Amino acid sequence: MPRKRVAVLISGRGSNMASLIAAAKHDDYPAAIALVVSNRPDAAGLEHARGEGIATAVVDHTRFGKDREAFERALHDVLTANRIDLVCLAGFMRLLTPWLVGQWQGRMLNIHPALLPAFKGLHTHARALAAGVTTHGATVHFVSSEMDSGPIIAQAEVPVLAGDTPDTLAARVLEAEHRIYPQALRQVAGSKL
Numbered sequence: 296m297p298r299k300r301v302a303v304l305i306s307g308r309g310s311n312m313a314s315l316i317a318a319a320k321h322d323d324y325p326a327a328i329a330l331v332v333s334n335r336p337d338a339a340g341l342e343h344a345r346g347e348g349i350a351t352a353v354v355d356h357t358r359f360g361k362d363r364e365a366f367e368r369a370l371h372d373v374l375t376a377n378r379i380d381l382v383c384l385a386g387f388m389r390l391l392t393p394w395l396v397g398q399w400q401g402r403m404l405n406i407h408p409a410l411l412p413a414f415k416g417l418h419t420h421a422r423a424l425a426a427g428v429t430t431h432g433a434t435v436h437f438v439s440s441e442m443d444s445g446p447i448i449a450q451a452e453v454p455v456l457a458g459d460t461p462d463t464l465a466a467r468v469l470e471a472e473h474r475i476y477p478q479a480l481r482q483v484a485g486s487k488l
């Protein structure tokens with residue numbers, strides 16, 4: 296089976312993107328990272344992707360003002376021009392409209408730093424600590440038009456430890472993210488789409 300061409304969409308640091316790039320270096324991995332797209336020209340992850348010899352693109356949402364669909368059409372055009380099969384959102388900080396989600400239904404993955412359906416949205420680690428949960432974690436799921444709600448592909452649990460701060464908990468969850476995102480992409484890319 297030919298390797299699926301994957302675009303990773305980022306807005307910042309790109310550590311999950313880097314974990315996908317590293318996994319895709321293995322000969323038996325069913326996906327190739329063909330493109331990294333950022334909505335922010337200054338995203339640190341772009342530098343890493345370029346250093347790995349991966350094509351990058353910037354679709355700067357600020358150029359489209361309040362016209363969310365124009366931004367998404369530009370993004371979609373970049374993806375189709377690059378013959379992308381699968382899209383991985385990795386810290387991509389834009390809410391998507393039902394139009395773009397519909398274009399990529401079943402072919403767009405996201406990673407969320409919590410055990411969905413718990414703690415959708417932002418600041419998940421602080422909220423998990425405030426709620427007093429003893430187990431937290433990360434989820435990879437298909438993207439649906441409702442935020443952080445699509446079918447779950449993989450989850451990893453991490454313990455919440457005494458004395459945890461949002462930062463120490465985030466670091467523990469991030470290690471789990473870097474493990475499960477490549478596994479989830481392997482699973483999806485290796486199956487018939």
Ligand code: GRF
Binds near residue numbers: 385469
């Ligand atoms: C990760 O915690 C991811 O789960 C969330 O945003 C963060 C992005 O980090 N959606 P990075 O850019 O992958 O390092």
